[in-house]
Amino acid sequence: MSGTLNYAYYPGCSGTGTSMEYDMSTRAVCSVLGIKLSDVPDWSCCGSTPAHTVDHTLSSALSARNLSLVEDMGMETTITPCPSCLTNLKTSGKRMEKEDFREKVNKLLDKPYNGTVATKSVLQILVEDLGVEAIREKVVKPLEGLKVAAYYGCIMNRPPEVMEFDDPEHPMSMDNIMEALGADVVPFPLKVECCGASFGIPRKDLVMKLSGKLLDAAEDIGAQAIVTACPLCQMNLDLRQGQINMATGSHHKIPVFYYTQLMGLALGLTEKEVGMGKLCVSPKAVLKAIGRKEKTSAK
Amino acid sequence: METVNITTSCDQQFVDLVEEESGQTLNLCYQCGNCTAGCPYSFAYDIPVSQIMRLLQLGQKETVLKSKSIWLCATCESCTTRCPNNIDVAHIMDVLRHIARREGYASVKTVKSFWDSFLDSVEKHGRAFEMGLLVNYILRTGRVWTDLDLGPKILPKGKLHFNPNDVQGKEEIAKIFERFKEGSGK
Numbered sequence: 001m002s003g004t005l006n007y008a009y010y011p012g013c014s015g016t017g018t019s020m021e022y023d024m025s026t027r028a029v030c031s032v033l034g035i036k037l038s039d040v041p042d043w044s045c046c047g048s049t050p051a052h053t054v055d056h057t058l059s060s061a062l063s064a065r066n067l068s069l070v071e072d073m074g075m076e077t078t079i080t081p082c083p084s085c086l087t088n089l090k091t092s093g094k095r096m097e098k099e100d101f102r103e104k105v106n107k108l109l110d111k112p113y114n115g116t117v118a119t120k121s122v123l124q125i126l127v128e129d130l131g132v133e134a135i136r137e138k139v140v141k142p143l144e145g146l147k148v149a150a151y152y153g154c155i156m157n158r159p160p161e162v163m164e165f166d167d168p169e170h171p172m173s174m175d176n177i178m179e180a181l182g183a184d185v186v187p188f189p190l191k192v193e194c195c196g197a198s199f200g201i202p203r204k205d206l207v208m209k210l211s212g213k214l215l216d217a218a219e220d221i222g223a224q225a226i227v228t229a230c231p232l233c234q235m236n237l238d239l240r241q242g243q244i245n246m247a248t249g250s251h252h253k254i255p256v257f258y259y260t261q262l263m264g265l266a267l268g269l270t271e272k273e274v275g276m277g278k279l280c281v282s283p284k285a286v287l288k289a290i291g292r293k294e295k296t297s298a299k
Numbered sequence: 300m301e302t303v304n305i306t307t308s309c310d311q312q313f314v315d316l317v318e319e320e321s322g323q324t325l326n327l328c329y330q331c332g333n334c335t336a337g338c339p340y341s342f343a344y345d346i347p348v349s350q351i352m353r354l355l356q357l358g359q360k361e362t363v364l365k366s367k368s369i370w371l372c373a374t375c376e377s378c379t380t381r382c383p384n385n386i387d388v389a390h391i392m393d394v395l396r397h398i399a400r401r402e403g404y405a406s407v408k409t410v411k412s413f414w415d416s417f418l419d420s421v422e423k424h425g426r427a428f429e430m431g432l433l434v435n436y437i438l439r440t441g442r443v444w445t446d447l448d449l450g451p452k453i454l455p456k457g458k459l460h461f462n463p464n465d466v467q468g469k470e471e472i473a474k475i476f477e478r479f480k481e482g483s484g485k
Contacts, residue, residue, distance in 0.1 A: 057482075
């Protein structure tokens with residue numbers, strides 16, 4: 001890879017709140033890897049799921065305000081860690097390629113969006129623009145002996161016509177990054193199954209069942225930890241793990257990391273720098289075990 | 300089981316409206332059931348998604364708009380991704396919610412209230428204010444016990460803010476909502 005990787009960065013609302021460790025670790029990892037992030041100034045909410053369930057013009061306008069800000073920055077590509085922001089920004093961009101729809105959306109905006117910005121996930125630029133080998137070269141603390149299940153959630157790669165990244169049924173980008181970091185990646189059969197999404201508050205029963213199934217499957221397959229790329233998936237699996245145990249009679253105690261947190265550790269950042277203390281299910285025991293397995297098996 | 304007399308109850312206008320708003324051709328669905336097989340929410344639906352597609356073909360407006368399923372779809376895109384005829388089924392489910400809202404159907408009130416609380420927050424602050432939207436949701440639904448047990452888990456982590464982080468240009472976002480409401484006659 002030649003030249004500097006330079007992107008407009010859209011953190012998304014949860015990045016300033018319930019997924020702040022994702023935002024922290026993403027920024028820290030990009031900095032170590034020499035990827036320059038420029039925050040979209042005064043970015044606003046993409047509307048998430050609620051907006052597109054009300055109206056597509058409204059939903060696209062909320063995203064397009066941000067894309068228009070990226071145009072003002074004079075940048076061509078914006079990246080976001082959050083799959084929900086990603087899908088909204090991308091869908092808005094795609095739909096606005098049609099002139100009549102673009103006109104309808106621009107009528108809702110103070111300043112029109114001209115359609116020049118590409119949106120990608122942080123995960124996508126890590127594997128496509130930087131490359132897994134460049135990540136491998138920078139590993140200073142391999143995650144040896146750590147068995148992880150990579151969980152992508154439902155919309156990072158779907159629908160493929162919109163997301164245009166990795167495989168919609170069997171994505172491998174996060175598996176490949178974890179493998180490059182030295183982790184032992186287990187083949188996780190539910191990697192694109194839905195966790196229950198934003199139904200945690202209005203229909204908790206759905207999240208208990210769907211996220212419970214994910215935790216069961218990860219444990220059955222011998223994973224010591226789950227890595228995810230989605231704030232909502234992380235919240236359902238980590239913050240709600242106790243609720244799931246109560247609801248389903250299970251006894252899970254499996255840490256759920258953002259993939260950028262584990263990347264940070266392997267690249268030499270401290271646990272504090274990647275926000276390990278922000279996780280609800282304590283990752284202490286799992287993190288301590290990294291690198292040990294090899295030593296004991298060498299006896 | 301409810302039986303449907305299609306000769307008397309087919310609402311062709313409704314079929315046309317769904318096709319127009321979604322840009323999808325409903326008759327392409329040949330009922331293979333792939334969407335239902337992959338839908339993670341089938342267990343919770345009152346009408347499986349493939350049957351929603353069939354009822355749409357038959358113009359069964361009331362049955363479709365009354366169904367809980369359209370509010371329990373999380374737009375996970377399994378159906379759209381796996382449809383052998385490239386029907387964007389998730390897009391159709393979205394459009395059904397739009398029409399249901401316009402016509403006053405909300406079969407799963409808690410879900411609609413949550414989505415409305417979220418958008419209130421965006422309209423007011425320019426961003427989703429997580430604590431505020433939870434309080435708004437509780438006020439709307441009276442469900443005061445919602446996630447009380449999570450408080451002790453998340454509050455010490457310093458991730459849930461008590462004050463909104465307003466966007467400087469928040470009036471621009473409020474105007475987006477205003478123009479939208481004016482334009483749609485709401």
